Structures are given as structure tokens and as C-alpha cells.
Amino acid sequence: MPFTQITPVLLCGGSGTRLWPLSRKSYPKQFVPLVGEETLFQASAKRLSGTTETLSFGAPMVLTNADFRFIVTEQLAGAGIDPGAILIEPEGRNTAPAILAAALRQAETDPEAIMLVAPSDHVVPDAAAFHAAVALGLEAVAAGDMVTFGITPTHAETAYGYLELSEKSDGQPVKLSRFVEKPDAARAAEMLAAGTFLWNAGIFLFRAKDMIAAFEALAPGLLAPVKASLAEAKTDLGFLRLSPEHWGGAEDISIDYAVMEKAPNLSVVPFAEAWSDLGGWDAVWRETGPDENGVATSGEATAIDCSNTLLRSESERLEVVGIGLENIMVIAMNDAVLVADMTRAQDVKLAVSALKAKGAAQATHFPKDHRPWGWFESLVVGGRFQVKRIMVHPGAALSLQSHFHRSEHWIVVEGTARVTIDDEVKLVTENQSVYLPLGCVHRMENPGKVPMVLIEVQTGAYVGEDDIVRYEDVYARS
């Protein structure tokens, strides 16, 4: 039997708040190693890569937003995966426009192509079982159905939508009866008992042409703006930037509401293995594998006489100790600490709102700021100075720039930098420093083969990020 070729489509443009402080708008949970050593996005990309006995996954198409584009390429490179098209959504419009854009893009070259759309922030420990489920859906797809995957419920969960099956399944695909909104606890218990309801995981398998046909029949208003935003998309450093004008005209709606709930040609493949969308710290606690007292720790965390407790330290220089805690979650980072009762896992968004209201950067941003060329973090800010650690990827370059209010000292502590100061260009290596007087036009590059790290000491009356004039930028930011 020949391999069936499948194009994975990874959705990673969203940014939830339920896993704050580890997940923030500037670097959301899919890009964080929440469970295990890989990030959820990397694990998702790997799960949908390579070949199995019957399947061959092509290069993944990725839908993300401009802020995350370099995180996507960096993490795919780290996972050893070559991406296919990376579509940049000018703004988040929920899943319907994104999936339609992916299908239209695919149909340009192959309308028969089988696509597998998946969120990139789920945990599916048994990849082989998931591949088997995908294979089970292929016959229905060949018959023109769109297939969704339903997770066999393990408890009466109220945080998920459900899929009602037309009949009980022994593991084989069955026709979908209907979508069910998030239930209350009583209804969730009934559905758990009935055995014909599965959790809606938001994972879809379909031929490009069938998805487009579904939109034509059921959500025709989305076709024109999404087609136009694709037609007028700009290629930029390998990213495909959808046209913002047209994209903004597409309705902000989920694929379930726009198409799936009305589509007649839907099949469900049950998936009975472990799965989690890590929809809250309580889910992370479960997935981390609590001990016999229900205690799960991560990093430099010590639990003394605790039960049903999650203790996470997200920094190797941060010791976290819990004493006598029950049903408590502690997530400690260098700039933010969350302590919450386990039953309040869905209320973590309240913390984000409270911090936004008081104007705290921690609501949305990390101290470490990822840029196309690498990252920087502020180590200390004083009255008239700031110290940063800056890491530049091999081959990368910062923009050619100048500042009105600050001078800078750069001390290279790892690797080698090529530094431009006005008309002069020189190499600066470990344990060497350069001085950049106020107003000089300068650029930092890493011409080497290993990461370059330098310490930047800024002095001046104002050391904010917005005191920058960009003259030239390989990342098109000038």
C-alpha cells in the first residue's frame, strides 16, 4: 500500500491567558516547554512529521501572527523540521478564516491534497495511536467527508464542547450527529454516562477542495476576503503575509460555527488515548504526573507536607518552597508569581486583567524579548542606566541604528561580534568591549558559527526601547 500524503496545518497564532505567568501574549503557551523538554509547538510539529506505515506527512503549513513568526522558525529549526508555507495572519480572526486560507493556499497547487489541521498547544503522548486514528479517517475523507477527532472523555468535563455521535463507536469512524456547547456539570455527567459523546478537540482531516466547497455552501461570505488577502499576500523573508486590508474584512468566527456545525458530511474518529489541551494549570498538574500525595513539582521546587499541589519554579536561580499546602498551584518566575487554589484554575485570566489594570508589563510581556535576530533581556534598570544581556544567532544582524539619549558599552562574553560604528567596522570577541557614543550610527552582527552573547550597559537620561532610529534592517522593520 502506498503512503498517503498528508499536509499538516499547525495553528499557532493564539495567545491564551489561562497559563499565565508562563504563557503571555508576547510568548504564549504553545512555544513553552510546559510538559517535558520540547515546547508544545515543537512536539505538535514532530507528531505530524515523517512517515508511518501508511502515512507520509509533508512539510507543515503554519498559521501564526507577525509577533510569533521568528519564534516559529527558530523552534521548527530547533526541532529539525523544514516548514512549508508560513502564513502570517495580520490579526486574529479565529479559526475559520485561518483554515480557509490554508485550504485555498493548498488548492492552488493540489485541490485533492489531504490536510490535517491541528492546534499546536495540545499534549498527545502516544503519537503512534494518533497516527492510527488519522489513518482510520482516510476512507471517509476519500468519500468526501470531513473528519473530526473526538476524545473519549475520562471525566465529566465542563470546559470542553462535545461531539454527539450518531451511534456508539467501537473505535471506527461514525457519522457526527451534532456539536454540543460546553455543558454544565449535570449535563456533562449525563453525556459521560451515555457513551455517545466525545470531547471536541478541534482537529480536522479533509481534502482541500472539500473544505473550500463547505465554505462555499455554508459560509460564502468568507471566501471573497480570504481569497483576496491570499491573492495580495506579500512574501517577506520566507513568510507569506496575508493582506491586512482584505483579512480585516473576514468575519471573526470559529470553524465550528462557520462550517462544521452545519456540514452534512462530517465523520468522527474516536481517540481513546491520553490527550490534553492544557487548558489550565490543573491540567498541567495532571499531565506532570503527581506523586502519591498528588504533588507535582518542576524545577527548583520543594514540597514539604503538601498534597494535591503543583509547585513550579521556572528559573534555575529561583527556589520555591511550599509548606502544608493543599490544592494549591504555585507558578514562580523571576518577574511574576501566581499562587491559586486548584479549583480556580479557570480564573487565572483574572490575574492578567488585574495586572493590565495596574499597568504591569508582566500581564502580557516577558523580561526576555524575542526578536528576529535572537533575544535580549533587561538585567537591571537604574535611574540613568540599564544593563541588558543580548544573544544574537549565528549569521543574524540587528538593524543599523542610533539613539538620541543614550550611549552604550558592549562587552562580548560569548562568541564574536562584528560591530559597525559610523564608518568603522571591526570584530569584537570574548572579553573585548566597544563604546558607542550617543548619536553614533551602529550595528551589531554575529558573523560566526556559534551564538554571540554580549552585555550592553546603557547610560543616558532616557533608556527606553523607543529611543531608536533604524536606518537599515534585514527584517524589514526600518
Place this chain on the structure above:
Amino acid sequence: MPFTQITPVLLCGGSGTRLWPLSRKSYPKQFVPLVGEETLFQASAKRLSGTTETLSFGAPMVLTNADFRFIVTEQLAGAGIDPGAILIEPEGRNTAPAILAAALRQAETDPEAIMLVAPSDHVVPDAAAFHAAVALGLEAVAAGDMVTFGITPTHAETAYGYLELSEKSDGQPVKLSRFVEKPDAARAAEMLAAGTFLWNAGIFLFRAKDMIAAFEALAPGLLAPVKASLAEAKTDLGFLRLSPEHWGGAEDISIDYAVMEKAPNLSVVPFAEAWSDLGGWDAVWRETGPDENGVATSGEATAIDCSNTLLRSESERLEVVGIGLENIMVIAMNDAVLVADMTRAQDVKLAVSALKAKGAAQATHFPKDHRPWGWFESLVVGGRFQVKRIMVHPGAALSLQSHFHRSEHWIVVEGTARVTIDDEVKLVTENQSVYLPLGCVHRMENPGKVPMVLIEVQTGAYVGEDDIVRYEDVYARS
């Protein structure tokens, strides 16, 4: 009526673990602003300074250890108080040898002097009421009694020792019947009901000669070693360093056990106003003034739906959020976070033991390290580099030193430094830098009138504190 002259004696050599992580061996709670803006030591020194209607406090005598001696002088200067003798205990031997040393030292010039010994980590909000209590004790002192102050209990506390009065007091001094050890809960309740038991606060008023006579009668074995350690004490930069050889021969014993419990000439002055020894985070919670839900916050801390909860952020760059917590204490610092059930306040020492067992520096040390010349903190440590922020007091100087394994870059960001590099001496001011190659003999000084801050970037194969050769040190550390 003339002022009665009183010599305060501040005991501040101890370092408890019950307020970890804010109180650590390297910088214990008496030197920290736990409640209000002053440190407990500063507040204690101020409370026992100046004049009242009837009292005049002299320069305080301070008993501390070598590690804290520059903290003591810095904090007294910050509080605007000129110290009297600062006695350095070579090692902690509990309160009996310390108080005897103070009395002997005072008796050298004035055996009739009235001394008031007090711990420096208590909270006494109403200083005037305390002064009135001291004044009440003077008559008994003049009659040859030693006076101890007893706190009127507000609840059946099991963490304190008690003083049993010979009769009920209407606020006037009464003779002490006996000392009572820390009771169990039932006994504490009985004593609370009886009305003749006060908390033992460890504060004593006496004439120098009477205390010495008490030791001669009741603990004669302590006299020889303490006298000898005082006779052979060395003066060092204004500190009086007790002789370690003789000090080590003094019994490690509290003043209560050595003398007070056996002394016939003891009176008690009741003190009915607010008092706390801040013996745990639950006490800090009470003293911080919880709101109507029992929530007390400090620093950048946000409580959402919490009750009976203490939330403290000890850094302006650290946001702490609690959601749905009951009876929980959270103390968050940049390098350590404690989360404990409020009923486990007395078990915080378990956290310190656990961290010691795993070799974590946070058990005992802060990232900010106080030195005679100022302080430094490590901002980041990499494989072959370290970045520090260093603050040098006006007029202070680091030792003349060299390193085998690291070079250093210094960038001045506040004030002006005088830098010696081998045979060269130069001034380096804000926004200027110097390079110190591996092996050079160098010194950093602040010749100016304002604090000098510089950023030090170390690079080399080894960047530990112990790679240092000291050639000359104004603080006698070479």
C-alpha cells in the same frame, strides 16, 4: 526633676530562620524593613534614643557579630544615631555572656549606670507608652532590683515564655514570682484567664553593678571568660572585638537560665500596649494590618478572592498574584518564594533545612552581598562570565586585589570611581569604562560625595568569589 540617664544595649547578633526567605543568616530580620519603612533594628535604636519628660537615652551600646558590623554602622548612620561601643561577639553564646559583657564594659566607667537591654527585632508601635513603662521601673532599679518588662497577653500564645507575678498589677511594678516555660495550649489558656501571667519579652532594666553582682552570685563561671575576653578585646575600625579565645570558654546560655530565674531581686513592669517579636510570618501578617477579609499585602502584590492571607512581593520588579487563597502566606523574592499554610508559620525553618540539604545558597545568603565598602549583587552568571552591580559608599574603597582566572570590565553608571590598575591611578566617571586584564593588581574607590555604582562584567574560566588575592585592605581583611 532631672532626667535619668539610661544606656540602651541593643542585641542584634542573632539570625533566626522563621522569617525566611526575607530573613537569612547573612542578613537577618532585625536589619530588614519588615513592617513600615525602617528596619526593626533602626526602629529599636530610635525608640531608645533622645529624651522624654523624665528619661535621657545615651548612645546605644550594640552587641553583634563580625558579619553584621558594617550593617549596624550603616543602619545607625541611616537612622541618624551615633553609636556608643559596638561589641563584636566572636561567636554567638546566647544572651548571658553578651549582657554580662555589656555590664562589665559599662561598669569600667560607671558602675551605677542604668542600662536597658533590648532585642532589636521587636515591634513596639507606641514608643511613648514604652518610655512610660521604663520610667515606672526606675524606682525599683534605684532600690537594687533588676526590672523585666512583661507584655499583657492578648491571646493564649504557646510560643512565648511567661512571667508569673506575685500579685495582680494595676500597671505598677510588682515582684516576680517565677519564670514559666513555653506552655501547651491548655496551660496558656489558664494563664491568660488568671491575669497574673505576662509574656516574657526579654527586655531588662538594671544598674550595671547589680547585673554584675547577680552573675557573681548566680553564674560565677561566666565572669572569668567574659572579663578576659573584654580585657583582651581589640579595637578595630571603631569596633571592639571581644577576644575569641576567652569568649569561646563562656557558657552558651540565656540570661533567663543563667541569672534571672534564680535572682531574688526581680520586679516586673507590665506593658499593656501593642508588642510583637515578629516570631513568624503569621505575626507579620497581624502587624501589617489585614483588611476586613484578613488580607495583608506588601509591595507589588494583588489578592483576588483571598481571605486570611499574607501576600508579599519583596521586589518592585516582581508581581505576585493570589487567587482564591485561604490561610496562606506568600513571600516572594527574586531568588526564593515561600508559600505556606498560615498554621505552619513555625515550620518555616523546615524550608531552610531542606534548602541547606540540597546545597541551595538561598538557605542562608542573599544575592545582594553587604560589605564594609557597600554592596554588590550578581545580575547574571553564564558559562564563562558574570555581571555584577557594585555600589561603593562615598569615601569607601575595596581592597587592592588581583585574580588568576578572570578579566574585568568596569562601567561606571553613577558617581565617580578612582581606579588603580598596577601603577596607574585614574578617575572614571559616569559612562566611562576601564578594562582590568587578568592578573593586574587593582583597586576601586569612591573618592566622591555621592554613592558610586558600576557594572562589572567578568570573563574567564572561573568567576567565583574565592578567586581573589588581597594585597591591602582598609577593613583588615587581607
